[in-house]
Amino acid sequence: DGGITQSPKYLFRKEGQNVTLSCEQNLNHDAMYWYRQDPGQGLRLIYYSQIVNDFQKGDIAEGYSVSREKKESFPLTVTSAQKNPTAFYLCASSNRLAGGPHEQFFGPGTRLTVL
Amino acid sequence: DAKTTQPTSMDCAEGRAANLPCNHSTISGNEYVYWYRQIHSQGPQYIIHGLKNNETNEMASLIITEDRKSSTLILPHATLRDTAVYYCIVSPLGSARQLTFGSGTQLTVLP
Numbered sequence: 001d002g003g004i005t006q007s008p009k010y011l012f013r014k015e016g017q018n019v020t021l022s023c024e025q026n027l028n029h030d031a032m033y034w035y036r037q038d039p040g041q042g043l044r045l046i047y048y049s050q051i052v053n054d055f056q057k058g059d060i061a062e063g064y065s066v067s068r069e070k071k072e073s074f075p076l077t078v079t080s081a082q083k084n085p086t087a088f089y090l091c092a093s094s095n096r097l098a099g100g101p102h103e104q105f106f107g108p109g110t111r112l113t114v115l
Numbered sequence: 116d117a118k119t120t121q122p123t124s125m126d127c128a129e130g131r132a133a134n135l136p137c138n139h140s141t142i143s144g145n146e147y148v149y150w151y152r153q154i155h156s157q158g159p160q161y162i163i164h165g166l167k168n169n170e171t172n173e174m175a176s177l178i179i180t181e182d183r184k185s186s187t188l189i190l191p192h193a194t195l196r197d198t199a200v201y202y203c204i205v206s207p208l209g210s211a212r213q214l215t216f217g218s219g220t221q222l223t224v225l226p
Contacts, residue, residue, distance in 0.1 A: 004158075035216075042202065042216035043159070090158050103149070104214060106158030 003027065004107035006091050011112045013078075013085075021076045021110045023091035030095065032074035033104065036060060037088040049074055078112065086114045119203045124221040127197075133190040135220050137203030140184040145207050148179060149214065150188045152199040159202065159216070162188065193224045 004025045013019045025032065031050050035043040045058030049068040063082025068074055074093075078085045088111050092104040120138040127133040139148065150162040163170055163177045165186070170177045176189040190197055202219040 033214075040218070042218050043214075045215075088156070092158070103161035103164070104159075106160070109156070109158050111156075 004091060004093055004105055006089075006107040006110050008110060009108065011110055013112070013114055015114055016080045018077055018079050019112065021078065021089055021091075021112070023074045023076065023107060025072055025074075025091075025093045025105075025107075027093055027095075027105060028071070029093035029105070030071070031093060032068070033092040033094075034058075034064070034066065034074070034076045035090045035092065037090060037109075043090060046076065085112060087112060119205060119217055121201075121203050121217065121220045123218070124223070126223050126225055127190075127193045129195060129224050129226050130192055133193040133197065133222055133224070135188040135190075135201050135203075135222060136185065137188070138185045139203070139205045142183050142205050143207070146205045147207075148177065148183075148186050149204040149206060150175070150177065151202045151204065151214075151216075152197075153202070153219070154196075154199045162201075193222075195224050195226060198222060198224045 007022045033048040034046040036046055037043050044060050046064050047055055047058050047066045049055035052068055052071050055066050055068050063079055065077045088109050090109045091107045094102045094104045147164050147166050149164040151159040153159040162174050163172055165177045165179050179186045200219040200221050202216050204214050
Protein backbone atom coordinates (compact mmCIF):
# COMPACT_ATOMS: atom_id res chain seq x y z
CA ASP A 1 0.00 0.00 0.00
CA GLY A 2 1.23 3.48 -0.81
CA GLY A 3 1.55 5.99 1.99
CA ILE A 4 3.65 7.94 4.44
CA THR A 5 5.25 6.41 7.50
CA GLN A 6 6.64 8.24 10.48
CA SER A 7 8.65 6.71 13.25
CA PRO A 8 8.59 6.47 16.12
CA LYS A 9 5.00 7.21 17.14
CA TYR A 10 6.07 8.40 20.59
CA LEU A 11 9.50 9.81 21.43
CA PHE A 12 10.97 11.00 24.67
CA ARG A 13 14.21 12.91 24.99
CA LYS A 14 16.13 14.68 27.67
CA GLU A 15 16.54 18.41 27.51
CA GLY A 16 19.64 19.39 25.54
CA GLN A 17 19.66 16.32 23.28
CA ASN A 18 19.20 16.35 19.53
CA VAL A 19 16.66 13.91 18.11
CA THR A 20 15.79 12.88 14.54
CA LEU A 21 12.27 12.07 13.39
CA SER A 22 11.87 9.79 10.41
CA CYS A 23 9.52 10.33 7.46
CA GLU A 24 9.31 8.00 4.46
CA GLN A 25 6.89 8.00 1.53
CA ASN A 26 6.40 5.52 -1.31
CA LEU A 27 3.96 7.68 -3.27
CA ASN A 28 6.66 8.94 -5.64
CA HIS A 29 5.84 12.50 -4.60
CA ASP A 30 8.26 15.30 -5.32
CA ALA A 31 7.36 17.61 -2.42
CA MET A 32 7.58 16.84 1.29
CA TYR A 33 6.76 18.93 4.35
CA TRP A 34 7.18 19.02 8.12
CA TYR A 35 4.58 20.61 10.39
CA ARG A 36 4.40 21.12 14.12
CA GLN A 37 1.13 21.06 16.08
CA ASP A 38 0.69 22.23 19.66
CA PRO A 39 -2.37 21.26 21.75
CA GLY A 40 -5.56 22.91 20.51
CA GLN A 41 -3.75 24.67 17.71
CA GLY A 42 -3.51 24.32 13.94
CA LEU A 43 -0.45 23.13 12.06
CA ARG A 44 2.60 25.33 11.51
CA LEU A 45 5.07 24.72 8.69
CA ILE A 46 8.66 24.01 9.76
CA TYR A 47 10.43 23.08 6.51
CA TYR A 48 9.46 21.92 3.04
CA SER A 49 11.26 20.40 0.09
CA GLN A 50 10.13 20.52 -3.52
CA ILE A 51 12.89 18.30 -4.91
CA VAL A 52 15.82 16.16 -3.82
CA ASN A 53 18.77 18.09 -2.37
CA ASP A 54 16.69 21.24 -1.96
CA PHE A 55 14.60 22.54 0.93
CA GLN A 56 13.24 25.82 2.27
CA LYS A 57 12.43 27.18 5.69
CA GLY A 58 8.82 27.45 6.74
CA ASP A 59 7.34 29.74 9.36
CA ILE A 60 9.06 28.23 12.41
CA ALA A 61 12.38 26.73 11.22
CA GLU A 62 14.55 27.95 14.11
CA GLY A 63 15.96 25.06 16.12
CA TYR A 64 15.21 22.48 13.41
CA SER A 65 17.18 21.03 10.51
CA VAL A 66 16.30 18.73 7.60
CA SER A 67 17.91 16.86 4.73
CA ARG A 68 16.55 15.51 1.45
CA GLU A 69 19.12 13.10 0.05
CA LYS A 70 16.51 10.72 -1.35
CA LYS A 71 13.12 11.41 -2.92
CA GLU A 72 11.32 9.12 -0.50
CA SER A 73 12.91 10.36 2.73
CA PHE A 74 12.78 13.70 4.58
CA PRO A 75 14.11 13.38 8.16
CA LEU A 76 13.69 16.20 10.67
CA THR A 77 16.22 16.87 13.43
CA VAL A 78 15.04 18.73 16.49
CA THR A 79 18.15 20.35 17.93
CA SER A 80 18.89 21.52 21.43
CA ALA A 81 18.44 25.07 20.14
CA GLN A 82 14.67 24.50 19.89
CA LYS A 83 13.44 26.02 23.14
CA ASN A 84 10.07 24.33 23.35
CA PRO A 85 10.24 21.10 21.33
CA THR A 86 7.41 19.15 23.00
CA ALA A 87 4.75 18.86 20.29
CA PHE A 88 3.06 16.64 17.72
CA TYR A 89 5.10 16.51 14.49
CA LEU A 90 3.47 15.73 11.16
CA CYS A 91 5.10 14.90 7.86
CA ALA A 92 3.29 15.27 4.53
CA SER A 93 3.97 14.86 0.83
CA SER A 94 2.37 16.01 -2.41
CA ASN A 95 2.71 15.72 -6.15
CA ARG A 96 4.02 19.06 -7.28
CA LEU A 97 2.06 19.69 -10.44
CA ALA A 98 3.04 22.95 -12.10
CA GLY A 99 0.27 25.51 -11.89
CA GLY A 100 -2.36 23.23 -10.43
CA PRO A 101 -3.89 22.46 -7.05
CA HIS A 102 -2.57 19.49 -5.18
CA GLU A 103 -3.54 17.77 -1.99
CA GLN A 104 -1.10 16.88 0.75
CA PHE A 105 -1.00 13.39 2.20
CA PHE A 106 -0.11 13.20 5.88
CA GLY A 107 1.63 10.61 7.97
CA PRO A 108 0.34 9.45 11.39
CA GLY A 109 2.63 11.83 13.29
CA THR A 110 5.28 11.58 16.01
CA ARG A 111 4.54 12.89 19.48
CA LEU A 112 7.76 14.24 20.99
CA THR A 113 8.04 14.88 24.70
CA VAL A 114 11.06 16.55 26.27
CA LEU A 115 11.65 15.49 29.85
CA ASP B 116 -2.17 34.02 1.57
CA ALA B 117 -5.78 34.84 2.39
CA LYS B 118 -6.91 34.18 5.94
CA THR B 119 -10.00 32.21 6.87
CA THR B 120 -12.52 32.49 9.70
CA GLN B 121 -14.37 29.44 11.01
CA PRO B 122 -16.58 28.84 14.05
CA THR B 123 -14.69 27.23 16.90
CA SER B 124 -17.14 24.38 17.34
CA MET B 125 -20.37 22.88 16.01
CA ASP B 126 -22.60 19.95 16.88
CA CYS B 127 -24.59 17.81 14.48
CA ALA B 128 -27.01 14.93 15.00
CA GLU B 129 -25.99 11.60 13.54
CA GLY B 130 -27.59 11.04 10.14
CA ARG B 131 -28.25 14.71 9.53
CA ALA B 132 -26.31 16.99 7.21
CA ALA B 133 -23.41 18.89 8.73
CA ASN B 134 -22.86 22.34 7.21
CA LEU B 135 -19.52 23.90 8.10
CA PRO B 136 -19.08 27.56 7.10
CA CYS B 137 -15.86 29.37 6.25
CA ASN B 138 -15.28 33.03 5.57
CA HIS B 139 -12.42 34.02 3.28
CA SER B 140 -13.30 37.57 2.32
CA THR B 141 -9.74 38.46 1.21
CA ILE B 142 -9.35 35.55 -1.19
CA SER B 143 -7.64 36.43 -4.46
CA GLY B 144 -8.37 35.15 -7.93
CA ASN B 145 -5.60 32.54 -8.02
CA GLU B 146 -6.41 30.93 -4.67
CA TYR B 147 -8.19 27.64 -4.20
CA VAL B 148 -10.35 26.70 -1.22
CA TYR B 149 -9.23 23.44 0.43
CA TRP B 150 -10.88 21.48 3.22
CA TYR B 151 -9.04 19.02 5.43
CA ARG B 152 -10.08 17.26 8.60
CA GLN B 153 -8.11 15.87 11.52
CA ILE B 154 -9.41 13.14 13.76
CA HIS B 155 -7.91 13.33 17.22
CA SER B 156 -4.16 12.53 17.32
CA GLN B 157 -4.01 11.56 13.65
CA GLY B 158 -2.62 13.30 10.58
CA PRO B 159 -4.98 15.56 8.63
CA GLN B 160 -6.96 14.07 5.77
CA TYR B 161 -7.79 15.86 2.53
CA ILE B 162 -11.53 16.20 1.85
CA ILE B 163 -12.15 18.43 -1.15
CA HIS B 164 -11.04 21.58 -2.94
CA GLY B 165 -12.55 24.11 -5.35
CA LEU B 166 -11.88 27.35 -7.19
CA LYS B 167 -15.22 28.91 -8.10
CA ASN B 168 -17.66 26.14 -8.97
CA ASN B 169 -19.39 23.88 -6.50
CA GLU B 170 -17.71 20.52 -6.10
CA THR B 171 -18.82 17.11 -4.88
CA ASN B 172 -16.95 13.90 -4.17
CA GLU B 173 -17.64 10.73 -2.22
CA MET B 174 -16.91 12.45 1.08
CA ALA B 175 -18.54 15.86 0.86
CA SER B 176 -19.82 18.79 -1.16
CA LEU B 177 -18.25 22.23 -1.33
CA ILE B 178 -20.42 25.25 -2.01
CA ILE B 179 -18.55 28.46 -2.88
CA THR B 180 -20.45 31.75 -3.06
CA GLU B 181 -20.44 33.63 -6.33
CA ASP B 182 -18.16 36.35 -4.95
CA ARG B 183 -15.89 33.60 -3.50
CA LYS B 184 -15.77 35.32 -0.13
CA SER B 185 -17.22 32.37 1.73
CA SER B 186 -17.82 28.66 1.37
CA THR B 187 -19.65 25.81 3.08
CA LEU B 188 -18.54 22.23 3.45
CA ILE B 189 -21.47 19.82 3.55
CA LEU B 190 -21.29 16.30 4.96
CA PRO B 191 -24.63 14.95 3.74
CA HIS B 192 -25.22 12.23 6.34
CA ALA B 193 -22.91 12.73 9.30
CA THR B 194 -21.74 9.69 11.26
CA LEU B 195 -19.96 9.45 14.59
CA ARG B 196 -16.72 8.85 12.68
CA ASP B 197 -17.01 12.33 11.17
CA THR B 198 -16.25 13.87 14.57
CA ALA B 199 -13.05 15.81 13.89
CA VAL B 200 -11.50 19.24 13.50
CA TYR B 201 -12.26 20.64 10.04
CA TYR B 202 -9.84 23.09 8.47
CA CYS B 203 -10.73 25.52 5.70
CA ILE B 204 -7.62 26.74 3.86
CA VAL B 205 -7.09 29.05 0.93
CA SER B 206 -3.90 28.83 -1.05
CA PRO B 207 -2.50 29.92 -4.40
CA LEU B 208 -1.83 27.68 -7.34
CA GLY B 209 1.46 25.97 -7.99
CA SER B 210 3.13 26.60 -4.66
CA ALA B 211 4.58 23.86 -2.52
CA ARG B 212 4.33 26.14 0.48
CA GLN B 213 0.62 26.14 0.15
CA LEU B 214 -1.25 25.15 3.28
CA THR B 215 -1.67 27.43 6.28
CA PHE B 216 -3.76 25.70 8.92
CA GLY B 217 -5.74 27.83 11.34
CA SER B 218 -7.54 26.48 14.40
CA GLY B 219 -10.44 24.97 12.42
CA THR B 220 -13.92 23.94 13.56
CA GLN B 221 -14.39 21.10 16.02
CA LEU B 222 -17.38 19.14 14.69
CA THR B 223 -18.99 16.79 17.16
CA VAL B 224 -21.54 14.34 15.78
CA LEU B 225 -24.00 13.36 18.47
CA PRO B 226 -25.76 9.98 18.62
